[in-house]
Amino acid sequence: MINTIIFDFGDIFINLDKQATVDELKKLGLEDWNEDLNQLNMQFETGKISDENFLNGIQKHIPKASIEDISNAWNAILLDFPLYRLEFLQKLSKKYRLFLLSNTDSIHIETFEQENGISFYSDFYQCFERVYFSFELEMRKPDLEIFNHLVNKHDLSIKRTLFVDDKKENTDAALSLGFTVWNLQVGQEDVVDLFEKKLL
Numbered sequence: 001m002i003n004t005i006i007f008d009f010g011d012i013f014i015n016l017d018k019q020a021t022v023d024e025l026k027k028l029g030l031e032d033w034n035e036d037l038n039q040l041n042m043q044f045e046t047g048k049i050s051d052e053n054f055l056n057g058i059q060k061h062i063p064k065a066s067i068e069d070i071s072n073a074w075n076a077i078l079l080d081f082p083l084y085r086l087e088f089l090q091k092l093s094k095k096y097r098l099f100l101l102s103n104t105d106s107i108h109i110e111t112f113e114q115e116n117g118i119s120f121y122s123d124f125y126q127c128f129e130r131v132y133f134s135f136e137l138e139m140r141k142p143d144l145e146i147f148n149h150l151v152n153k154h155d156l157s158i159k160r161t162l163f164v165d166d167k168k169e170n171t172d173a174a175l176s177l178g179f180t181v182w183n184l185q186v187g188q189e190d191v192v193d194l195f196e197k198k199l200l
Contacts, residue, residue, distance in 0.1 A: 002180060002200045004156055005092070008141075008165040009102035011186045013089070013124070014112065015079035024073035025058070028065035037061065044105045047135040051107055075111045086124055088192040093127040096200075099150060100131040103140045109133060129154065141165070142173035151177075162199055164191065 010016045022033050037058065044054040055067050055074075062070070092098065113121045125131050134140040137149065151158060163174040164182045171181040182199055184191065194200065 002096070002160055002162045004097040004099070004161040006099045006101050006150065006161060006163045006174075006179075007191070008167075008170070009100055009104060010077075011166045012164060012184060012191050013085050014081040016077050017079055018077055020076035021074055024076045025062065025070070028069055028073060029062040030058075031061075034061075041105075042140070045103050045134045045140050047106075047138045054105070054107070071107065074107060078108060078111055078115070081112075081116060081120070081124075085191055086120070086127075088194075089124070089127045092194075097154075097156075098128045099154070100125075100128045101141065101146070101150065102132070103134045105135050109135075141167070141170040144173060144177060147174055147177055147179070164194075 007013070022030075025033070040049075040054060040057045043049045049057070055070050058070050058074070059065060059067060065073075089098070116124075132146075132150070134146070137146065139146045139149070141147075147163075150156060151161075158178040159180075161179050162182065163171060163179045164184060165171050165174070166184045166186050168183050171183040175181045180199055182194070182197055
């Protein structure tokens with residue numbers, strides 16, 4: 001029987017428009033999202049480089065764009081966080097051990113907090129026993145070490161833990177360790193449908 005749930009953040013609770021950032025960067029002169037930028041993003045998501053170095057790294061590809069414009073384009077991915085999902089989470093937190101495990105960066109989290117306000121994001125974070133962001137942990141999904149870190153630090157029973165994420169490579173990694181998983185299909189499913197999935 002499941003007693004613990006580990007949730008992803010983006011497209012599970014907060015809605016994302018993953019194409020929006022690329023589109024906005026292209027408007028600023030970026031030709032395409034290449035492997036160099038991919039590696040830059042991975043470094044940023046694992047806390048290996050600062051906000052400033054990350055934005056400067058993008059600017060090298062679009063030298064005519066300002067840092068402010070690049071920052072705004074980077075945040076274009078972030079959409080709304082529906083209140084009904086928070087209310088669902090608050091009810092869930094009374095019955096289960098909950099953890100948040102997100103591949104994200106300091107700019108996106110700071111923007112989320114600023115745009116939603118301290119009351120909202122505090123209520124959200126308080127639903128979890130611990131909130132884990134990849135840039136703070138210096139590791140990211142789907143690397144197995146990040147799952148093992150949670151298991152060992154919080155003495156979790158893998159057989160009694162559900163992992164919810166919209167990216168198949170992440171749920172596949174968790175599945176390989178023995179977690180129960182839900183690879184949520186964005187646009188077709190909502191996290192509040194959890195009990196209909198018969199996973200708990």
